[in-house]
Every structure is written in structure tokens, then in C-alpha cells.
Amino acid sequence: MITIGIVGGGQLARMLVLAGLPLGLRFVVLDPAADACGAAGAEHLCSPFDDRAALDQLAQRCDVVTYEFENIPAEAMAHLAAQVPVYPKPQALAISRDRLTEKNLFRELGIDLPAYFAVDSKASLEAVVALTGLPAVLKTRTLGYDGKGQFVLRTAADVDTAWQQLGKVPLILEGFVPFDREISVVAVRSRDGEVRTWPISENVHQAGILRQARSMPEDAFAQQAGVYARRILQRLDYVGVMALELFCVGDRLLVNEMAPRVHNSGHWTIEGAATSQFENHIRAVAGWPLGSTAAQDHAAMVNFIGAAPTSEAVLALTDVHLHDYGKAPRAGRKIGHATVHSVDRLRFESQLAQLKSLADAVAC
Ligand SMILES: Nc1ncnc2c1ncn2[C@@H]1O[C@H](COP(=O)(O)OP(=O)(O)O)[C@@H](O)[C@H]1O
Ligand SMILES: [Mg+2]
Structure with missing residues (x-):
């Protein structure tokens, strides 16, 4: 009997469990929420993602660990990966949790993508807006999902507002894509x-x-x-x-x-x-x-x-x-x-x- 650990207990974990039960697999889900919907049909370790003792328990109980959520602390994944196989390898998580490293990888692989620039000060935002032109999209480099942590700059006045809203963390500015x-x-x-x-x-x-x-x-x-x-x-x-x-x-x-x-x-x-x-x-x-x-x-x-x-x-x-x-x-x-x-x-x-x-x- 193979036991699979899932870090993150949302609906993606729930549907992974629903797919794996008919195959005779067992699941342990790590999620801090007592009502995590992904824990239905699984054993639930109800702890923060960076709780070392909970991570140790997950590693001990599982043959392999996966995740359904990008924003897991890198140290937590490294701690797990030292004890149990983790797939996808934590490297994929480390790259994709930061929009800048992710886009650098795409560029290195010859993949076409919108123009993008790192932004770490208001002056650098003003400088790169001059390069992309407007409209442009300002995004937090990490922790964004479902459009959160984003601001579409349409006018010069938006630069100030967007910086006030998002400027406390590292950012990226992208050219706005008028997609079909x-x-x-x-x-x-x-x-x-x-x-x-x-x-x-x-x-x-x-x-x-x-x-x-x-x-x-x-x-x-x-x-x-x-x-x-x-x-x-x-x-x-x-x-x-x-x-x-x-x-x-x-x-x-x-x-x-x-x-x-x-x-x-x-x-x-x-x-x-x-x-x-x-x-x-x-x-x-x-x-x-x-x-x-x-x-x-x-x-x-x-x-x-x-x-x-x-x-x-x-x-x-x-x-x-x-x-x-x-x-x-x-x-x-x-x-x-x-x-x-x-x-x-x-x-x-x-x-x-x-x-x-x-x-x-x-x-x-
Ligand atoms: N550069 C862009 N130009 C035009 N629309 C964009 C751009 N970036 C994001 N969007 C719109 O916002 C949505 C969410 O942005 P995305 O970068 O996918 O962040 P999230 O991590 O929140 O899904 C996209 O699916 C798209 O509709
Ligand atoms: Mg998206």
C-alpha cells in the first residue's frame, strides 16, 4: 500500500485524493486549516506548513510527497525532501514561486513571453514604464494568485497609486498583452x-x-x-x-x-x-x-x-x-x-x- 502526502489541503488536494482512492492509495494531507476541504478521505495533519514536527510526521507516514499549492516555504520543502521523495522536485516550486525567476527560465529556454522588468523602487518603476509604455501590468513577484497582487497601469497617474498599493515587496512590470x-x-x-x-x-x-x-x-x-x-x-x-x-x-x-x-x-x-x-x-x-x-x-x-x-x-x-x-x-x-x-x-x-x-x- 502506497501512502502519498499532499502539502496543501484545498480543492486540488481533494480531487487528487478522489482520483487516488480507487487506485488503492492512502493519503495524508498537511494543511493548517481545521476545515481543509482536501482532507476529506485523507488523514489530516493540521499544522502550519513550516512546522518541523508536522513535516517530520508527514515524511515518516508517506512513501512520497507532492503539493497542490505554490506558496509553501522553500525551507519546509527542503526539510521534507531530505527525508522522503518529493515530486515535482522542490526546484520547480522554488523557480515558479517567484515570477522573475520563472520568466528568466522561460527566456533561457527560448520561450516567447511578454516584456518584463524587475522593479524594486519607485524610480525603477518609472524607468521601466518608459520602456514598456502603458498600459502595463505591475505584479508582486511572489504570493500572487487569482489576480491578487496585480495592478494594471493605464495612465501616468496610476504609477503613483500602484506603487503605494504594491511597493512594499519586490515587483515585476510586464507589458500589457492585448490578447485575443x-x-x-x-x-x-x-x-x-x-x-x-x-x-x-x-x-x-x-x-x-x-x-x-x-x-x-x-x-x-x-x-x-x-x-x-x-x-x-x-x-x-x-x-x-x-x-x-x-x-x-x-x-x-x-x-x-x-x-x-x-x-x-x-x-x-x-x-x-x-x-x-x-x-x-x-x-x-x-x-x-x-x-x-x-x-x-x-x-x-x-x-x-x-x-x-x-x-x-x-x-x-x-x-x-x-x-x-x-x-x-x-x-x-x-x-x-x-x-x-x-x-x-x-x-x-x-x-x-x-x-x-x-x-x-x-x-x-
Ligand atoms: N501582461 C498581461 N497582459 C494582459 N493581461 C494580463 C497580463 N498578465 C495577467 N493578465 C490577466 O490577469 C490574469 C491573472 O494573471 P496571472 O499572471 O495569470 O496571475 P495569477 O497568478 O493571479 O493567475 C491572466 O489570466 C490575464 O487574464
Ligand atoms: Mg494565472
Whole structure:
């Protein structure tokens, strides 16, 4: 019996556990929140991420440890990795938790990306705004998620406001990308180096939060996105699932960011692919063969943000699958999602539109 440790106990941990239980695996989840939704179906170590004693316990109880959350202190991961195999290797976490080191890696690997500059003073912000022009996006280098820690500079007066809001921590300024579409590629690499990618996902964000993701098996950018993902996976000797977010602008494909974990834009793979991102992540970290990533029919996912429609309303739709994370509703919080999955294109579009309007009516 293999026991897998997961650092972080949110919905991603929950869906990893749900994917791993049928494979006969056991899970221990480390998360400081007593009501961590990812601990359902797992043993819960309820401690801060940097609690050495809890990390020691996790290492002792598990054959392998993974994580579902980027912002784990690097020292905590190093402490764990000295005692138990950790996949993806903590190096991936160290690079991707800082937008600057992440973008430097992309550049080094010949991956196209928006112009970016480190910012560490108001004078340096003014200097680099002159280089990018406006609009531009100011972001904290670490700890940002769901659009938090970002400011879109549109006018010269915004420079001052943005600096007052974000200037206490190291920053990065990016050129604003007038993208046509946002896509992501979710990829998995096994312990012996095999890489598979799912069909790319087309993503719609509002206020920096993902609202909808749809499988796009025929997309013209899929091949290039896959090439970029493979380059990163190979360089990092990566094991597990990784997601790459990209902007399509004209005929250019620019990488936005990577996530060293299963990703919200891949939730449709639970019903819409032969093997889900969660199962393949588990297979990879357990050292098992990967499953097929082929898409099955039309699939899309709609997030429930802040509040969810009633389960009755969602389940009354055909070809719709509900995933309620068991989290307390709170504005801006991802509390669940539903997937539409169908062979029939017209029915798929109509069910997706209905699901989207149910979600939009209550989102906050
Ligand atoms: N340089 C940019 N140009 C245009 N839009 C951007 C840019 N950077 C981010 N965004 C928008 O904000 C969203 C969130 O930004 P992202 O860098 O992915 O941060 P997070 O870590 O919060 O997901 C993106 O999905 C995109 O919609
Ligand atoms: Mg993002």
C-alpha cells in the first residue's frame, strides 16, 4: 500500500485524493486549516506548513510527497525532501514561486513571453514604464494568485497609486498583452521521463479569476504550447502534472506563467479525458505508467465563484457533473465547479450556456 502526502489541503488536494482512492492509495494531507476541504478521505495533519514536527510526521507516514499549492516555504520543502521523495522536485516550486525567476527560465529556454522588468523602487518603476509604455501590468513577484497582487497601469497617474498599493515587496512590470484568447496546456511527466499533454484548454478570466475553461482538441496553437511545456518539464526533470498559461495574440503565442501542480483549467479532464490530470499526477508521483490523455467528446468547465447555484439546478441539466468542494461561500473564493461533457455539439453548447448563466447569476 502506497501512502502519498499532499502539502496543501484545498480543492486540488481533494480531487487528487478522489482520483487516488480507487487506485488503492492512502493519503495524508498537511494543511493548517481545521476545515481543509482536501482532507476529506485523507488523514489530516493540521499544522502550519513550516512546522518541523508536522513535516517530520508527514515524511515518516508517506512513501512520497507532492503539493497542490505554490506558496509553501522553500525551507519546509527542503526539510521534507531530505527525508522522503518529493515530486515535482522542490526546484520547480522554488523557480515558479517567484515570477522573475520563472520568466528568466522561460527566456533561457527560448520561450516567447511578454516584456518584463524587475522593479524594486519607485524610480525603477518609472524607468521601466518608459520602456514598456502603458498600459502595463505591475505584479508582486511572489504570493500572487487569482489576480491578487496585480495592478494594471493605464495612465501616468496610476504609477503613483500602484506603487503605494504594491511597493512594499519586490515587483515585476510586464507589458500589457492585448490578447485575443487565453489558453493553457496541462502536461504530465512520469518518473522515467515520458511526457503526455492533454488537449489545450481555452480559458476565460474575469477580474483575474478563471471562470470557464473548454477543451480545444483541434486548436492551432496546441502544438507550440506542447513544445514549450515539454522544454520546461525536461529542464526541471519534472515529475507530475504542470500547467502553462499562455496568451494568443495574432499569430504569436506568449507564455504567461506556469503552475507546478494540477490546475483549474484542467478540471474538465475528470469527465472529458480518458485519464484526468489528477489521476495522472498520482500515477506519475507513485511511479506508475501514465494513462491516456485523449479528449473524450466536447468538454468544458464552469467555476462557481463566491457562491454556487443550488445542486438541484445544476443537476437538472443533462450531461453536467457537479463538483462541490465543501467550502464555505466567500466573495471571490472558488467553492466548486461543474463540467459539461457531451458527444453532441449542439446539446453541449446549450447545456454550457445554461450552466454559465446559473453560475453568473450567483457569482460574487
Ligand atoms: N501582461 C498581461 N497582459 C494582459 N493581461 C494580463 C497580463 N498578465 C495577467 N493578465 C490577466 O490577469 C490574469 C491573472 O494573471 P496571472 O499572471 O495569470 O496571475 P495569477 O497568478 O493571479 O493567475 C491572466 O489570466 C490575464 O487574464
Ligand atoms: Mg494565472
